[in-house]
Amino acid sequence: MKKTFLVISLLAATAAAAYAADDPIAARKSLMQANGAAAGASAGMMKGEIAYSPAVAKAAIASFNATAHTFGDYFPEGSDMGADTHASPKIWEDRAGFDAELAKFQTAVAAAMQASGKDGPADLDAFKAAVGPIFGTCKSCHEGYQVRQ
Template structure:
């Protein structure tokens, strides 16, 4: 289990660092790297919620911290002109309705901050506390994907 915790934290740090390095050159690549870090945290969270992975408050806290860091960085990587080119799944609605996108991003940031705060210094005390904290975060992920991501056929 300790190896997994280190790997999860190291992976998150790697994605965020990679995003910072490539930001100036390729906002699509940055978005993808940030989303990959969130996908890893969502997968870990889901595995704990489903009982596929033993609950660990440190891992839960790391997942929430990754969601939080990404939520506050993500919105900066949708400049005009990045809606096409590259291998993006960002929906045109992001640029057609920037206020709606910013509202969704703001809600996500608020819910993630609340989850992180509720998790305390050492992470959610138990699986039920983690489920309560991470539930709104994962709901936001789903909503944003429905409204602002190109559906895969």
């Protein structure tokens, strides 16, 4: 029951982004909230707070994958303004650097997708090996391109 709920909330968070396409700030934040939900479920399993489930692991990795492929579309000129965004002005000043961070995230996620197969990583160790590099890319992009609240 708990697992099913988690999977559904991950998918819902990803789908929410589609409704915000006319508002790039809301869309990219919604995608990052999906990242946050997927990371939360992942960390819960890694710490043993939630029993490991290959299906939940796969849903989390698939959610990272959806975000990795769409997030870069929501940084048009002019969307660096406003109280609602924590995107750093550096994204627009150094787009190549930002795109390089995005590419690292995409590469780590693609490897995790490959490692997780059809049914998800077989056990917690396989999941940790797949997800660890993804978490490293969250941190490095935030350090460079997200303004702290």
